[in-house]
Amino acid sequence: xxxxxxxxxxxxxxxxxxxxxxxxxxxxxxxxxxxxxxxxxxxxxxxxxxxxxxxxxxxxxxxxxxxxxxxxx
Numbered sequence: 691x692x693x694x695x696x697x698x699x700x701x702x703x704x705x706x707x708x709x710x711x712x713x714x715x716x717x718x719x720x721x722x723x724x725x726x727x728x729x730x731x732x733x734x735x736x737x738x739x740x741x742x743x744x745x746x747x748x749x750x751x752x753x754x755x756x757x758x759x760x761x762x763x
Contacts, residue, residue, distance in 0.1 A: 695719045696756040697737060703752040705745070715739055716756045 691697060698716050699706035717739035725732045733750035 691719050691722060691735060691750060691753065691755065693719050693722060697735075697753040698756045699752055700754050705748055705752045709743075709745070711739065711743075717743075717745070720744070722750070 696716050696718055699711060701713060717737040719735055720738050721736040723734055725734055734747045735750050735753060737745045737748060
């Protein structure tokens with residue numbers, strides 16, 4: 691995923707359940723980065739779902755592309 695891409699949380703993601711966002715909620719990737727720890731890398735995303743909700747440092751695998759949809763941010 692790249693900066694500016696529209697994404698949604700995967701329904702099976704624990705993060706989706708914790709945030710209690712509707713399935714149709716679409717956000718925009720603000721930043722993508724890798725965290726290195728113990729020789730392992732983890733892809734993280736900062737995603738804005740609107741003016742009042744930004745998800746910071748979420749695992750990239752918790753999201754899927756929202757092709758053809760516009761973010762509410």
